Amino acid sequence: MTIHHGISPDVLAALEGVLGQSGVAADAAGMARYLGDWSGDHHGGALAVLKPASVAEVQAAVRLCGTLGLAMIPQGGNTGLVAGAIDIGTSRGAVVISLERLNSIRLVDADNFILQADAGCILQHIKDAAESQDCLFPLALGAQGSCQIGGNAASNAGGVNVLRYGMARDLIVGLEVVLPDGELWSGFSGLRKDNRGYDLKQIFIGSEGTLGIITGVEVKLFPKPGRVETAYLGLASFEAAITLFRQARRGCSDLISAFEIIGSECMGLARLVDPNIVAPVTAPVHVLIELSSSAAIDLRTLLVDFLAGAIEKHLVTDAVLAESGAQAMAFWSIREGLVEGQAKRGYHVRTDLSVRISDIPTLIAQARQFVALEHPDWLPQAYGHAGDGNIHFNVLPPLDLAEPESRARGVKITAGLYDIVNALGGSISAEHGIGRTRQRVYWAGLSPVHRRLVGALKNTLDPNGLMNPGCLFPSMETVS
Amino acid sequence: MTIHHGISPDVLAALEGVLGQSGVAADAAGMARYLGDWSGDHHGGALAVLKPASVAEVQAAVRLCGTLGLAMIPQGGNTGLVAGAIDIGTSRGAVVISLERLNSIRLVDADNFILQADAGCILQHIKDAAESQDCLFPLALGAQGSCQIGGNAASNAGGVNVLRYGMARDLIVGLEVVLPDGELWSGFSGLRKDNRGYDLKQIFIGSEGTLGIITGVEVKLFPKPGRVETAYLGLASFEAAITLFRQARRGCSDLISAFEIIGSECMGLARLVDPNIVAPVTAPVHVLIELSSSAAIDLRTLLVDFLAGAIEKHLVTDAVLAESGAQAMAFWSIREGLVEGQAKRGYHVRTDLSVRISDIPTLIAQARQFVALEHPDWLPQAYGHAGDGNIHFNVLPPLDLAEPESRARGVKITAGLYDIVNALGGSISAEHGIGRTRQRVYWAGLSPVHRRLVGALKNTLDPNGLMNPGCLFPSMETVS
Structure with missing residues (x-):
């Protein structure tokens, strides 16, 4: 439930005094796009939306809010899935502080494989800036066209390349943070290795805006891979997919940049986005595997030989190698279509579970059984980043169920899935964070x-x- | 200066009551091997050395020390270089708490590429346990035969494979810590990906025993590389070495597992360890490069082709590829001989500097010039982990200088080198930590x-x- 307190004219004037009129929105129309999240699931309230245009303005805004006793919600691209950046439930009003106007890339240093950017930089712009210098910034998410690097840092974002390059935490070399008292802590150094005492940036990474406002991020770059090979595979079971993953780690020398699994039941979702999508294989379980390396390695032969062995061992029942970049993109559009397709279906149970990799088949089997027994009219969908042990086990309500009822049922289904993952010693949040939807x-x-x-x-x-x-x-x- | 307070019979009895007689040493002979560090540079004092044999005993010891107001110094293999685990300077007595009796490997889970161990496990034993399951635990240090994984975690240890696999921080999945009040915080999960709120283990990694006592460590394993190729190269300058590194990162697809640079002036040190050592190349700057990959990649051709290109461009003046594992080990023994050779020379200035990779040539040039101008009778030695921007610029006193005087001069030389690295925006501790020798x-x-x-x-x-x-x-x- 959203409770919205009006802002007093005095407070508004004080905020405008610090940020200028263009730096403050307090009317419903001006605030609207900051108060709903990407999924459409959540809408929040705010006293005002502050849009500082510099680090100094962030500091001034934080100091003023401190003086006024105003709660602050830092906000990046607002693409999170756990309502971490919108005020959906607190009983008092807060101001949203959007970082969107801090959007400069400060430095691209390809010689040292380092990039420095304002927190409000869109992830895709950072990836493009890296690529323009023949480098790769490997963080890769569905939301990369609108999420911001500061939000990626604050939420320790994951995505499809974690397997090879790690979470946002592993890619961050330095942070710049405005502390709750308005002081600026600057931890940029350009150094790849620095072991001087407590590594303070680790405290802010993944803290979801609860300890300060990240205003700048310094990240590692990598050489842009000269070759990428992508294949779409069919397998008989999730057990086979996990066995294949283990063999791929060894056989492909950790050149795997993605290893996504998709239950075949998910194909209907992808077709909601593009009705012409046809899965390249017919099998209960699909795997999208991507390898990447420098041009000096014959990556195609590596992948072909590896897959030939897996087919011979009956681990893989069907395999299609992308013959072009366009075909590889088509494979990826199936994977990405799942997320978009779910969104098109409106409200649904969305989870982000992780377990030990070896427990993935058990997790999926138990979750499917739970839904089949207790909520047989709901549609379970299992897919995820198998190499990280991370499964998005989502459950779609029947089409004819009204939303208030589906949300109420969704709460029960979510709780049942959490019981299953907890019993396996897993996590209820592999990559999305906690926010306001999972905090209890x-x-x-x-x-x-x-x-x-x-x-x-x-x-x-x-x-x-x-x-x-x-x-x-x-x-x-x-x-x- | 070491100040040693005697322990009172009451306190000794209380400690023995908790840990048993075999768990407490308070006599000079029994304590001796816990009070001097590996380098021989530092000797400390202690009221007693406590040797708990279980996590519960660590908790009991910490609780008792808290009640008695006794300061505690957690100690692993005591191989650190900054006196982080011996009491060389405080004016009050403390007890050393050695973790050496907590030395079981709890779990090797090759299916999930996870290993769990007691803090007191020797690093080499962990590496061996991983290898026995065809896995690699990549942390690699000169001290790996005696350092302990808990100390590696507490000091965020580095080493020669950081370039590929990261520091200890990057390899740690979970920690178990006895807090200063004796409570146990357990963060083991077996999960590769978990984004539930603040990542508490990050606070303890690299905290050098100042926030609690690490009693268990959970680490990532990797597939054991099927191929390793090693080459020893001669180059005209450090500038050329940095250019080569950049090209190698791109050309060798991040399969580089080590890229060490050695100034040719260091060869005399290696020969102190083994007089028969002959550098495989004659050049001002030596590079030891190691690539590793799965058996499916023709790593040798990759390296040969890359080096041929570098020789053609006159970047590399001489190159010797290891034709056998024995020859590769011989190359490494030159690198490792530097450290041992320095130790044989007794007291010397030992630094652990990092700068942006592109600043390495400037750092070394300025440091050499400083020594040549202000301390011309001292011998500078430049070598290190170039790919991480980490240079150990060490300076040996003239053979005829008495130690008290050389230590006094060493303080000045160290300060001068720190001024140089600070002016370059670098770090005075790339990997060794702060401890007691660098804390001011x-x-x-x-x-x-x-x-x-x-x-x-x-x-x-x-x-x-x-x-x-x-x-x-x-x-x-x-x-x-």
């Missing part, structure tokens, strides 16, 4: 000592509890 | 806001300041 179940699952440490960090860095309240923590009262 | 210069170089954050973390997690006092922080008084 997250908090409930923590050990007392873990809870105490998390709360102590929060209280130490944000003693007044003004940074993104309601996100990560169920309420400030439970933190202390 | 570290602290002096921090911005006020960084200092405040570091102090706040320490005060929050260790409010009584009992964990490894004197390490990282110049004194507790300056922290608050």
Whole structure:
């Protein structure tokens, strides 16, 4: 439920005094696009949306909010899936601080494989800037055309290339952060290796805006791969897919840049986006595998030989190699169509589970069985980043179910899936974070000592509890 | 200076009550091997050495020390180079808590590429356990035969394979830590990807025992490379070496597992260890390059072709490819001989600098010029992990200089080298940490806001300041 408090003229004038009129929106029309998330699932309220145009303006805004006792919600591209950057549930008003006007790439240093950017830079622009210098910035998400690097850092974003290059955390060399008291902590260095004491940036990465506002990010670049090979495979089972993954890690020398699994039941979703999509294979389980390397390696022969062996061992029942970049893109459009197709179906249960890689088949089997037994009219969809143990097990309501009822059922289905993943020792959030949609179940699952440490960090860095309240923590009262 | 306080019979009895007689040493003979570091540079004092045999005993010991107000110094293999695990300078006595009896490998899970071990496990034993399952644990240091994985985690150890596999931080999936109040925080999960809120393990990695005692470490394994190719190269300059590195990153597809540079002046040191060592090349700058991959890649052709191109461009003046594992080991023994050779020379200035990779030639040129002008009788030695921007620029005193005087001069030389690296925006500690030998210069170089954050973390997690006092922080008084 969204509770919206009006902003007083005095507060508005004070905010405009710091940020100028163009830096503050407090009317419904001006705020609208900052208050709904990408999925359409969540809409929030805000006293105002602040749009600082410089790091100094972020500092000034944070100081003023501190003085006024205003809660602050830092916001990047607002493409997150857990309502981490919109105020969907707190009982008091807050201001959204959008970083979108801090959108300069500060440095592309291909000699040192380093790039520095403002937090508000769109991920795709950073990838393009890297590519223009024959480099790769490997973070790759469906939302890369609109998500921002600051949000990627704050949420420790994942995506399809984690297997090879790691999460956002692994790609970040330095951060610049405005602390809750408005002070600027700058941790840019351009150094690839630096072991001077506590690595403070680690605290802010993945903290979802609860400890400060990231204003700049320094990342690692990689040589742009000279070759990429992509294949779309059919397999008999998820067990076979996991066995194939293990053999691929060894056989393909960790040149695998993506290893996605898709249950064949998901194909209908992809066709919602493009009715002409035809899966390249017919099999219960599909695998999209991508290798990448320098031009000096005969990557195609490597992949062909590896797949020939897997087919001979009956591990792979069908395999189609992309003969062109266009065909590879067509394979990827199937994978990406799943997410878009789900969104077209409106509200649905969306999870982001991880387990030990070897437990993936069990997770999917138990989750399917649970849905079949208890919610047989719902449609389960299993796909994900198998190499990371990360499965998006999503469940679509029947088409004729009205939304209030489907949401109520969705809560129960989600809880059932979380029970399954918890019993397997897995995680309810492999990459999406906690935000406001998962904070209660997250908090409930923590050990007392873990809870105490998390709360102590929060209280130490944000003693007044003004940074993104309601996100990560169920309420400030439970933190202390 | 070492100040040793005797331990009172009551305190000794209380410690023995918790750990048994075999778990406590308080006599000079029993404590000796825990009080001097590997380099022989530093000797510390302690009230007692505690040797808990289980995690529960670590907890009990920490609780008792808390009650008694005893400072605690966690200690792994004691192979660090910055006196992080011995009490060389504090004015009050402390107990050393050795983790050596916690030395079981708990789990080797090759299916999920995960290994779990007690903190006291020797790194080499972990590497061997991984290899026995056809896996690689890539952390590789000169001290791997005696350093412990808990110390590797606490110091965020580096080494020769950082370029490919990262620092200890990048290899750690989970930690188990006894907190300063004796509570156990357990962060083992077996998950490759988990984005549930603050990543607490990051706080303890690299904290050098100042925030708790690591009792268990969970690490990533990799497929054991089926092929390794090693070459020893001669180049005209460090500039050429950096250019070669950049081209190698692109040309060899990030299959480079090591790229070490060695100034030819260092050869005399290697010969102190083995007088028969002959450098395979004659050139001002030597490069030891290692590639590794699965057996499916023709790595030798890749390396030969790459080097042929580099020779044609006159970037490499001489190249010798290892024709056997034995020859590759001989190349490595030159590199490793540098460290041992220096140790044989006794006290010397030992640094661990990092700069942007492109600044390496400038760093070395300025450092050499400084020594030549101001300390012309000292011998500079430049070598290091060039791909990480990490240079060990060490300086050996003249053979006829008495140690008290050489140490006094060494302080000045170190300060001069730190001035040079600071002016280049570099780090005084690329991988060795801060410990007790660098804590003043570290602290002096921090911005006020960084200092405040570091102090706040320490005060929050260790409010009584009992964990490894004197390490990282110049004194507790300056922290608050």
